[in-house]
Amino acid sequence: MNEVSFVVNGREVSGEVEGRTLLSEFLRENLRLTGTHVGCDTSQCGACVVHVDGNAVKSCTMFALEAEGSNVLTIEGMANEDGSLGVIQQAFQDHHGLQCGFCTPGMVMSASALISENPDPSEMEIRDYLEGNICRCTGYHNIVKAIQAAAEATRTQAA
Amino acid sequence: MYNFDFERPSSLADAIVALAQEDSQALAGGQTLIPTLKNRLANPAKLVSLMAIDDLQGVAVGDGVVCVKAATTHVAAAAGAAGSFPALAELAGNIGDPAVRNRGTVGGSLANNDPSACYPAAALATGATIVTNLREISADEFFTGMFGTALGDGEIITEVRFPVPDAANYQKFEQPASRFALVGVFVARFGDRARVAVTGASEDGVFRWVEAESALFGNFTKASLDGLELSPEGLIGDIHGSAEYRAHLTKIMAGRAVAAC
């Protein structure tokens, strides 16, 4: 067993893990942050996307030990400080960008990364960016709308 | 997956030592290796992460060469090559998906030599030099068949030097499920000479389409390819396309790449 420690959603965490323990497993089982989901084992569905040092990554395709010393952000860290829905989360609710909710955490985390990189993404840029996030419920239509709205709200906030 | 020991050295020297141990395996971004491990298709005793080694990070541009350090992620490579070698930057910027590009590396991609990966096409088409801790290997020597490379046990890619062509373009026709290349063609023109590398198509992995290179010699136009046919023999046939289809796509993608140069 190895000791690993890093910061999750602003909180320092540590734990004992095997070499093979995935970051997603550590988040879900050790930390009980079960908002990060696992929908496949070939690194394609994107339900497990979190941010590591500001970059969107698939937490099922990274070992917990690789996160040593890093800063991890998960869906549980996306709400506003007062607990209300963050801008992207709110846009997803407003535009019905989720149905069963299983892919949603990964979608929100990817959307957040996209908006950071590209504050005014076009519809095609959004669809392209979501290549690694599979949703089976929504047909993506309202996810795209939600991300457009979230980007706009983020720009407005920044202005 | 099977369990293994894990090391994350911060220097190349330490990594070399760690990898010298039996059944040790290098871990770069892990975007291919980790799914492989999950399926229990590999059973290393130890994984040695190369991602904390500063010397393996970054893109350097100069003397007509873009040098990408081995553990540079696709995202970082795309950013670093954007000004000097846009075709390479575009290739790197379209591998996998954004989350994969934040982890996957050029060194990992070349060392794995997946027959449908993008980077091998760029390396072969540009005549890149793959630098390891032991030697320099030309791309023509490096790729030795599907998932095969010239790397020895414990040998680590440290950087890849891509000569910048006068013109280049990569056309990827995506396999609809994996989004890997069903066929990808990288065309690079250096003066009169063209190099054409094809990924996704062959059972032997990435290859140079020498007939296309000859046809383009001194006459670098799409029309130069008109009379050519690639034989489907030895090409991959699977549920996504027959060997004949891949042969056809190779020609189409090559033509589009030339036209886009």
Next chain:
Amino acid sequence: MPKDFGVGASTKRREDVRFLTGNGQYTDDMNVHGQAHVHFVRSEVANGVLKSVDTSAAAAMAGVVRVFTGADFEGVGGLPCGWQITDRHGEPMKEPAHPVLAQGKVRHVGDPIAAVVAETAAQARDAAEAVSCEIEEQPAVTDMKAALGGGALVHDEIGSNLCYDWGFVEENREAVEEAIRGAHHVTTLELTNNRLIPNAMEPRVAIGDYNPSTDESTLYTTSQNPHVIRLLMGAFVLGLPEHKLRVVAPDVGGGFGSKIFHYAEEALCTFAARQLKRAVKWTASRSESFITDAHGRDHVTKIELALDKDGNFLAIRTETCANMGAYLSTFSTSVPTWLHGTLMAGNYKTPLIYVNVKAVFTNTVPVDAYRGAGRPEATFQLERVIDKAARELNMNPIELRRRNFIGADEFPYSTPVAVQYDTGNYQATMDKLVDIADIDGFSGRAESSAARGKLRGLGVNCYIEACGIAPSNLVGQLGARAGLYESATVRVNATGSVTVMTGSHSHGQGHETTFPQVVADMLGIEEGQVNIQHGDTANTPMGMGTYGSRSIAVGGAAMVRATEKIISKAKKIAAHLLEAPEGDIEFKDGSFAVAGTDKSVAWGDVCLAAYVPHNYPLEELEPGLEETAFYDPANFTFPAGAYACEVEVDPETGKVDICSFAAADDFGNVINPMIVDGQVHGGIAQGIGQALLEHATYDDNGQLLAGSYMDYAMPRADDVPSLVVDHSCQTPCTHNPLGVKGCGEAGAIGSPPAVVNAVIDALERGGHSVGHIDMPVSPSRVWAAING
């Protein structure tokens, strides 16, 4: 004017808050104290004699608690099939045993052989590799023609691979033959409805728990219908009575049918927990899902459409082979029969129809209902053959359809395939489609595509579906072994808030939002005053669950009936409080008033009186305000619509891009338009997936070639266009109290033919007369079709 409250309002979903903050509670998010983990040893061959299973090495490994094999399940029941089909000759279908763990034979890749229970999931998987199975591999059969033509036997004891040979309506067989023989024109089409894998994003999970002190078992599972699982597993498999068995389905991450069925893993975990006296958890990997979740579709069909010289439909004959896979999954047998044959009339007046279906066993994963379930297969063949007929007769495909529509004034309309459509207006939905899809502007767009070297095509089709499943007495006659009513208990609390307990169970449909919209509207209280409970057999009345676009049409109707009972009783209480005759009490906007006076009592006061019955007619009326209703529908509902798709085909590569997609649906009344739009969007994306991308194909040895997302192409965001959907054409259902028809499956039913019709149209316009291309219309298939 859009409503902002109650029925018809696009109320935002309350469940979203927990899903968006990572606080959803899916089954895998749960851990039960002291739980062990199970990993299944599964067959890697498609057909073979299981000679022996040696578990000794595994049992000795670290952390291993117990290894179960088929021998542990001798005397335990098998997984039941819920629908018996009677064949053309009056014989019952062949119904082979489906053991929880393989006994003597393995019949598909993924068939479970042993279950290793260990302290951790990793230990269970490690030890599973040490289970040694001696299997004498036999030739496999995956192709249905081969299966019927003397190929290997899936079930030796049956003596063939034919499950049933069903004819419908058998009495029409000769008349249809005659009509086809004498027709002016007959269009024939042979096609495949490709095998799909539902791929809900949440893989299946089961946690069995057992409390020795009460002898009670609990199963936490990813299910669309916990009561059905309790009934099937309790009564048919494990012999556990309902009062000792609780089934809980917490948040469920999509289902699309695949989580209706009772699976071996659920029974194993419940059984193992009782044996071990501790909880046992199983979480499927996606790779495991591919070879264990019931697949969908997989029909091979020949359809003939006979027309007169004016294009009037005279007769339809269709012959289908339907793949059952290796075992009969819960509702598998009903899908290609009653959910398929009864829809062959489509939106049209065709006087004679004959449907023949042969259900076939193969060495593949069982096939069962997947979004649409039989109705997409009916719609696809019908709408493809109509398009082909239009082309052969040089008629406009829209006009050919309009010519044959059942008229708006002809409802109720009895089809020759035994169903009665209560209402509809197919000309109106087509008019709407022509408008929203800008069909008149197509030629201009085709020219612009041509200028870019692309072939543009337009595909249009209609669909009808039978939803709101289903009248129990009818389905009982048809072989269903269950009733298909739904239930609701409406509990009014003392302070006037309301809890609705429903047998329906959302797996993404938003019941927590829409059901309160209905009840709040009826009671004149705020939506926030109403909550629902669902997904737990311990606190909901027996109900059949969520599938077949039935939740609001059947479950919602039950809720309305229960709420009506509430209002009726509340009026009695109000009459007492107001000292007026009950007949004079009017209930409106949350207030009970005496007609023609200004005397009234508020909702909250009536509720309080019911629970604090100081001033209450106790001799005539029980205290409390809680009512239950079971609603058994009088008929199916019949949503219908018209869809249009425009594609561009790259003639060099064969790649198809969808440029636009428009859907005009008639769902009757709509509770929450936002949610309805979302259901249609999702259904269309799945239909696009079927049409262009998805194919669960096997090799001859029974290995699934598309066994992961590396080869099974799921629709991604860039595969789907922005969608134009409209449900403003509304002919309310005539036989349920909400006038609703259901919307969950429409998109998946209506979209595949539109896409394929568009591709064929594009190719025809480009001079490539290809007739038909089977789904998925992949680039390589289009290229092969173009190049002969």
